[in-house]
């Protein structure tokens with residue numbers, strides 16, 4: 001079967017990688033790739049991209065993912081379906097929780113992509129985030145530092161939401 005969804009992640013200490021690997025298992029027809037390994041050809045091949053980054057500094061994209069975003073923005077993304085997930089820490093960074101995910105969303109505006117996978121911000125405890133859109137988050141936020149026990153539950157429900165929308 002031709003795979004249609006590319007999961008691209010950037011991870012410094014392994015949390016985002018851990019989640020991205022789970023996601024690959026939950027989504028038949030998906031392929032996993034580290035941000036630093038992605039080429040323009042691989043981006044062109046897949047109609048669906050799932051992009052996952054952690055947030056570093058205060059509100060910055062993870063290093064490799066930051067470099068990858070420069071490459072991604074130069075590609076023709078017209079018509080692609082994109083879902084986002086982000087790893088962050090609500091307790092220590094309540095004012096920039098998962099900002100990296102919000103930054104991806106901002107950088108891909110006006111690129112002709114369709115975003116899927118918005119997620120309610122209700123069951124989190126942060127003050128501000130660049131990833132909020134009304135009462136929602138632009139994608140799935142996960143907090144392996146404070147709420148690792150909720151990751152599987154959140155991930156499974158998010159997959160139920162996005163899977164039918166991936167062609």
Ligand SMILES: Cc1cc2nc3c(=O)[nH]c(=O)nc-3n(C[C@H](O)[C@H](O)[C@H](O)COP(=O)(O)O)c2cc1C
Nearest residue numbers: 011012013014015016054055059088089093097098
């Ligand atoms: C120095 C440092 C800065 C961080 N800055 C943020 C931040 O601004 N916002 C946030 O939500 N999380 C922040 N985090 C938390 C990480 O994003 C979180 O631990 C994440 O799970 C790391 O994922 P990774 O191992 O895949 O890189 C920070 C962590 C560290 C150690």
